[in-house]
Amino acid sequence: MSDTNHSSHKQSFWRTYIFSTDHKMIGLQYGFTSLIFLFFGFCLVMLMRWQLAFPGQPVPFIGKFFGEANMPGGVMLPEFYNQLGAMHGTIMVFLGVVPLAVGAFGNYIVPLQIGAPDMAFPKLNMASYWAYFLGGVTMLVSFFAPGGAANSGWTSYPPLSNIATMGQTMWLFGMVLLITSSLLGAVNFIVTIIQLRTKGMTFMRMPFFVWAQLVTAFILLLAFPPLEAAGVLQLMDRLAGTSFFMPSGLVISGQPLTISGGGSPLLWQHLFWFLAHPEVYVLILPAMGIVAEVIANNTRKPLWGLRMMIASILILGFLSFIVWAHHMYLTGMGTVISAFFQTTTMMISIPSVIILSSLFITLWGGSIRFNAPMLFALAFLPMFGIGGLTGLPLGLAIADIHLHDTYYVIGHFHYVVAPGTIFALFAGVYYWFPKVTGRKLNEALGRLHFWPSLIAMNFIFMPMMIQGLAGVSRRLYDGGASYAHAQGVLHLNVVMSVAAWALAIAQIPFIINLFWSIKSGERVKSDNPWEATTLEWSTPTPPPHGNFSTPVEVYRGPYEYSVPGAQKDFTPQDQPKV
Amino acid sequence: MMPDTIPYTTHERPDTGLYNAKIGIWLFLASEVMLFGALFSSYVLLRVGSTNWPLGHTILNVPIATFNTMVLISSSVTMVMAWASLKLNNFKKYRLYLGLTVLCGLIFLVVKGFEYNAKFEHHLFPSTSTFMAVYFTLTGLHGLHVIGGIIVNAYFLGPGSKMWFKEPERLTNRIEVSGLYWHFVDLVWIFLFPVLYLL
Numbered sequence: 001m002s003d004t005n006h007s008s009h010k011q012s013f014w015r016t017y018i019f020s021t022d023h024k025m026i027g028l029q030y031g032f033t034s035l036i037f038l039f040f041g042f043c044l045v046m047l048m049r050w051q052l053a054f055p056g057q058p059v060p061f062i063g064k065f066f067g068e069a070n071m072p073g074g075v076m077l078p079e080f081y082n083q084l085g086a087m088h089g090t091i092m093v094f095l096g097v098v099p100l101a102v103g104a105f106g107n108y109i110v111p112l113q114i115g116a117p118d119m120a121f122p123k124l125n126m127a128s129y130w131a132y133f134l135g136g137v138t139m140l141v142s143f144f145a146p147g148g149a150a151n152s153g154w155t156s157y158p159p160l161s162n163i164a165t166m167g168q169t170m171w172l173f174g175m176v177l178l179i180t181s182s183l184l185g186a187v188n189f190i191v192t193i194i195q196l197r198t199k200g201m202t203f204m205r206m207p208f209f210v211w212a213q214l215v216t217a218f219i220l221l222l223a224f225p226p227l228e229a230a231g232v233l234q235l236m237d238r239l240a241g242t243s244f245f246m247p248s249g250l251v252i253s254g255q256p257l258t259i260s261g262g263g264s265p266l267l268w269q270h271l272f273w274f275l276a277h278p279e280v281y282v283l284i285l286p287a288m289g290i291v292a293e294v295i296a297n298n299t300r301k302p303l304w305g306l307r308m309m310i311a312s313i314l315i316l317g318f319l320s321f322i323v324w325a326h327h328m329y330l331t332g333m334g335t336v337i338s339a340f341f342q343t344t345t346m347m348i349s350i351p352s353v354i355i356l357s358s359l360f361i362t363l364w365g366g367s368i369r370f371n372a373p374m375l376f377a378l379a380f381l382p383m384f385g386i387g388g389l390t391g392l393p394l395g396l397a398i399a400d401i402h403l404h405d406t407y408y409v410i411g412h413f414h415y416v417v418a419p420g421t422i423f424a425l426f427a428g429v430y431y432w433f434p435k436v437t438g439r440k441l442n443e444a445l446g447r448l449h450f451w452p453s454l455i456a457m458n459f460i461f462m463p464m465m466i467q468g469l470a471g472v473s474r475r476l477y478d479g480g481a482s483y484a485h486a487q488g489v490l491h492l493n494v495v496m497s498v499a500a501w502a503l504a505i506a507q508i509p510f511i512i513n514l515f516w517s518i519k520s521g522e523r524v525k526s527d528n529p530w531e532a533t534t535l536e537w538s539t540p541t542p543p544p545h546g547n548f549s550t551p552v553e554v555y556r557g558p559y560e561y562s563v564p565g566a567q568k569d570f571t572p573q574d575q576p577k578v
Numbered sequence: 579m580m581p582d583t584i585p586y587t588t589h590e591r592p593d594t595g596l597y598n599a600k601i602g603i604w605l606f607l608a609s610e611v612m613l614f615g616a617l618f619s620s621y622v623l624l625r626v627g628s629t630n631w632p633l634g635h636t637i638l639n640v641p642i643a644t645f646n647t648m649v650l651i652s653s654s655v656t657m658v659m660a661w662a663s664l665k666l667n668n669f670k671k672y673r674l675y676l677g678l679t680v681l682c683g684l685i686f687l688v689v690k691g692f693e694y695n696a697k698f699e700h701h702l703f704p705s706t707s708t709f710m711a712v713y714f715t716l717t718g719l720h721g722l723h724v725i726g727g728i729i730v731n732a733y734f735l736g737p738g739s740k741m742w743f744k745e746p747e748r749l750t751n752r753i754e755v756s757g758l759y760w761h762f763v764d765l766v767w768i769f770l771f772p773v774l775y776l777l
Contacts, residue, residue, distance in 0.1 A: 117583050121598070121602065183609055186609075187606055196584070226612060226616035229613055236696050244715075510609045
């Protein structure tokens with residue numbers, strides 16, 4: 001396991017673990033930080049679910065720790081509920097899922113899969129992690145700002161966000177740091193994938209996961225700057241008294257505002273969704289990449305229609321930039337514009353369906369190994385399918401008029417992100433854990449993690465759709481209790497909340513598994529325990545600094561499983577042709 | 579730390595014809611285009627939606643801005659000359675031209691400072707009107723980019739130039755990359771000048 005190239009470099013603790021420039025250590029830093037943020041964001045929503053299920057009743061046991069400003073007598077105030085909602089969305093998307101999918105898996109796996117010694121710009125890579133870390137700290141600290149954290153929803157729509165408390169300013173500064181981080185990361189990923197592919201690793205021999213990361217990096221690179229622009233404009237509005245998003249004649253609590261006016265709240269929505277719709281694909285593409293790797297490996301078959309999948313993901317990346325205003329049908333932007341965005345939205349569902357169908361067809365006739373990573377990857381397919389299909393009515397203006405801003409929307413995108421993306425990320429953790437640590441995660445605990453999670457998630461998100469169809473709005477402090485039309489579906493609030501807490505309990509086996517297996521898990525017998533074909537399994541375990549102990553060359557495509565006439569049912573990419 | 583372990587930091591990769599940093603800077607500039615593109619689009623949307631939008635030259639000082647445009651364009655020329663001097667192995671000329679580039683950048687900022695000050699004296703602030711808000715935000719953000727460029731170039735003029743004696747080709751590449759950024763900053767101003775001052 002010793003490293004021939006770099007064995008002379010004995011590095012200090014700080015260089016190795018804290019300010020590391022090694023892509024693997026940075027990937028692990030990203031992984032741990034983002035898992036903690038994921039759990040923290042989940043805790044926020046578990047608090048909210050108490051208020052939704054039992055509005056106005058004091059939170060048991062922990063309610064008294066939140067202080068008089070947030071929970072007098074343990075009863076959650078509406079202002080605090082709004083903070084929890086805004087920060088749940090922000091933390092889950094920008095500090096949890098994306099850093100885990102891109103920062104952690106991308107950083108660790110991409111250079112290994114293309115046969116590179118490291119990322120192209122190791123120092124930028126480190127800077128990217130620390131910008132992310134500072135952004136995260138800024139978000140956390142904002143809970144202690146006067147008036148608490150940002151409370152205008154994760155979308156921060158003005159004018160509300162312009163007049164919100166100081167937490168919103170900190171939210172904006174935090175976002176600028178996170179955007180900087182993702183910019184540095186995106187440049188690094190693209191350059192790495194274009195430049196550092198090893199000998200023989202042509203574009204069409206790249207694993208699907210690398211393609212997914214490449215397209216994701218392009219989306220991050222080009223979609224985030226408009227949000228940065230929007231952030232700068234909102235900072236100017238809040239700090240320098242400009243009126244970019246403040247219309248003339250604005251009256252707040254009966255008082256006319258003394259501002260120059262002339263701004264447009266709609267402008268924010270355009271800039272925000274220009275990022276935030278492509279962001280959805282940032283959330284889902286790496287997940288598709290992970291699922292593709294796991295499915296090919298565990299069906300022992302090549303991915304069906306790999307070239308078509310690659311074409312689809314490229315088209316997906318391109319189209320994701322011209323669908324953003326389907327979030328804005330109800331803003332009165334006009335039927336012609338709505339028609340355009342309806343058309344592009346229907347178009348973008350085609351490549352998604354192609355990728356999903358290819359993965360389904362890959363299962364056909366395979367001798368499937370039902371291990372923990374595969375279970376999560378398999379569950380991803382129907383769960384993401386539900387998420388995607390329930391999105392279609394939202395993409396059509398006529399149906400969206402009824403469904404806009406209801407719990408239907410919440411159910412829809414949580415199906416995409418939670419049992420979709422997060423399950424794929426779990427699949428990735430179970431799949432690549434042996435490469436990182438040399439030990440497997442425990443299978444029994446993995447199943448104990450998987451099945452309750454799957455059931456609980458459906459009991460959380462399916463009732464949301466039912467409530468949404470009944471017309472219950474999102475962001476209601478009392479979960480709809482004061483609305484006549486919500487009375488018939490109110491009981492579902494308790495179901496969803498209990499399921500959410502059950503989901504938390506279902507994560508305990510995972511947390512135990514993660515820590516227990518690092519020290520005491522079953523040791524892998526070879527560097528390639530899953531008998532996979534891609535290059536990351538040709539490195540020593542764990543990969544040393546510089547990754548490959550000998551120069552690696554690629555001779556074949558990424559998924560040569562069960563090739564007729566081959567000695568074994570897998571042929572690694574670096575096995576020469578005879 | 580160990581530049582030798584990562585390939586194509588100095589020399590081109592044969593099949594792409596580029597070294598790493600050159601792709602990196604082009605990608606970075608692509609994202610910058612999106613940043614300023616979003617701001618210009620915002621300007622268009624706000625202007626189209628407003629009832630009376632002042633003509634730039636009635637409020638802003640066109641002669642001063644014209645002078646500043648000249649200064650910035652000249653600095654782009656000297657930037658190219660600095661790079662070309664390294665290509666021609668003339669280290670002395672390189673320092674002269676890069677020094678001139680930094681100087682032009684500083685002149686631009688000083689002039690801009692006087693311009694801002696004059697606006698404040700006439701009680702024109704970002705909060706005065708949406709036009710002034712756009713003016714201060716766009717020129718301010720551009721100014722930050724100029725400061726960034728000056729810092730990088732000043733580093734290559736001072737401590738960073740020592741690289742010439744060990745890895746001359748690498749320094750030449752760095753100047754090319756920093757030059758690409760500097761030309762971009764120049765180009766943004768060439769859009770800003772007519773949009774804000776003339777139209």
